[in-house]
Amino acid sequence: MGKIIILNGSPRAPKSNSRRYAEIFVQHCSCENEYFNILKTNHHELCSRLSGFTDLLFVFPLYADGIPVTLLNFLKTLEQNPPRNKPVVSILINCGFLEYRQNDTAVKMIELFCKQNGYRLGSVLKIGSGESILDTPFRLLAVRQIKKLSASITKAKYRVLQTTMPLTPNMFVKASTSYWINYGKKNGITKEQMESMEIES
Amino acid sequence: MAMKLILSDRPFHIPIKNVDSIKFIDLSSLEIANCVGCFGCWTKTPGKCVIRDDAVKIYPDIAKSDTLLYISRLKYGGYDTVMKTMLERAIPVQQAFLRILNGEIHHVQREVVPKKATIIAYGAMDREERDVFEHLVERNAYNMNFESYQVIFSEESQLEETVKNEVKKWEKS
Numbered sequence: 001m002g003k004i005i006i007l008n009g010s011p012r013a014p015k016s017n018s019r020r021y022a023e024i025f026v027q028h029c030s031c032e033n034e035y036f037n038i039l040k041t042n043h044h045e046l047c048s049r050l051s052g053f054t055d056l057l058f059v060f061p062l063y064a065d066g067i068p069v070t071l072l073n074f075l076k077t078l079e080q081n082p083p084r085n086k087p088v089v090s091i092l093i094n095c096g097f098l099e100y101r102q103n104d105t106a107v108k109m110i111e112l113f114c115k116q117n118g119y120r121l122g123s124v125l126k127i128g129s130g131e132s133i134l135d136t137p138f139r140l141l142a143v144r145q146i147k148k149l150s151a152s153i154t155k156a157k158y159r160v161l162q163t164t165m166p167l168t169p170n171m172f173v174k175a176s177t178s179y180w181i182n183y184g185k186k187n188g189i190t191k192e193q194m195e196s197m198e199i200e201s
Numbered sequence: 202m203a204m205k206l207i208l209s210d211r212p213f214h215i216p217i218k219n220v221d222s223i224k225f226i227d228l229s230s231l232e233i234a235n236c237v238g239c240f241g242c243w244t245k246t247p248g249k250c251v252i253r254d255d256a257v258k259i260y261p262d263i264a265k266s267d268t269l270l271y272i273s274r275l276k277y278g279g280y281d282t283v284m285k286t287m288l289e290r291a292i293p294v295q296q297a298f299l300r301i302l303n304g305e306i307h308h309v310q311r312e313v314v315p316k317k318a319t320i321i322a323y324g325a326m327d328r329e330e331r332d333v334f335e336h337l338v339e340r341n342a343y344n345m346n347f348e349s350y351q352v353i354f355s356e357e358s359q360l361e362e363t364v365k366n367e368v369k370k371w372e373k374s
């Protein structure tokens with residue numbers, strides 16, 4: 001039976017959507033696993049732990065069409081401090097936009113890291129509408145794919161999965177507009193203020 | 202007047218003639234922390250990042266410029282840390298609200314001038330890495346208001362020459 005280490009590469013890891021996705025993964029994972037947030041201060045500690053695991057699952061958001069700096073910097077440290085036994089690397093990525101395909105470039109970046117550093121790429125789950133899907137009835141769709149991700153890693157039958165809200169782009173724009181208006185309201189900020197065209201003035 | 206902006210992840214000695222309209226910024230000499238994903242720039246202080254370091258001087262310049270030159274080392278097919286950190290910190294130039302562009306979802310931009318962008322990337326290991334980077338810039342174009350763009354791959358040893366050649370083109374135009 002394998003053993004999975006889950007590393008969260010979101011810069012807001014403790015409060016991140018990635019963390020919630022990882023928690024769902026853990027709930028449905030039948031093999032031994034451990035979860036860590038990637039911090040600026042724990043790169044070396046995490047690198048030295050990796051040898052004890054058959055699988056590594058990176059959970060992270062799409063940032064500016066690529067991998068977030070938090071994860072990039074960890075990969076660079078890992079490149080310098082490779083474990084003796086290299087785990088298979090799987091990916092659970094989520095992006096804010098509706099289309100899960102917008103995650104593709106970031107997935108390719110991890111693939112490239114794997115190639116350049118001699119890791120096998122395992123499963124990939126790409127989630128679109130990842131900022132909000134867990135708080136809608138479509139949560140079920142995400143949970144279903146995370147279960148499949150977990151089963152695929154556990155059985156070492158690696159595969160590529162994806163999910164998003166089944167909405168048209170127009171519907172998604174409307175739904176997200178209310179989402180962000182509410183977000184602003186909690187901070188005492190109106191829609192009009194959020195729509196300001198000004199930058200730093 | 203719209204501005205021409207050069208953002209670089211390392212210092213250069215480039216003689217720039219039109220100093221009034223061309224601004225050169227060496228990001229590696231600045232204090233720029235990474236974005237923490239708080240969405241303050243969208244929902245608390247719209248258009249302003251809550252982290253008050255050097256990045257807050259840079260994204261207004263990005264927004265104002267109509268011609269951009271980014272110079273960055275590549276890592277895993279993307280921008281290396283210095284440039285990527287700045288690009289992540291530039292999201293105050295967008296609103297939280299979304300729109301449809303090219304049939305896909307993207308953010309509404311604040312006052313961001315459409316841009317002609319040139320990206321000089323150095324340190325690519327192979328063809329595959331260059332391909333990934335080209336995909337990345339194609340995606341960036343939609344989110345960063347590039348009306349046109351060009352990616353130039355340079356050997357690190359040729360970098361200064363490559364940069365000078367591009368800047369010369371600007372001086373002529």
Ligand SMILES: Cc1cc2nc3c(=O)[nH]c(=O)nc-3n(C[C@H](O)[C@H](O)[C@H](O)COP(=O)(O)O)c2cc1C
Pocket residue numbers: 010011012015016017018019060061062063064065066094095096097098102130131132236237238239240289290292344
């Ligand atoms: C700096 C920054 C850049 C982002 N860039 C993108 C992007 O290019 N495409 C996208 O779909 N979502 C983008 N997002 C949205 C996040 O991917 C989304 O909010 C995600 O759910 C965050 O996950 P997390 O809570 O695990 O960090 C960005 C968010 C931030 C803060």
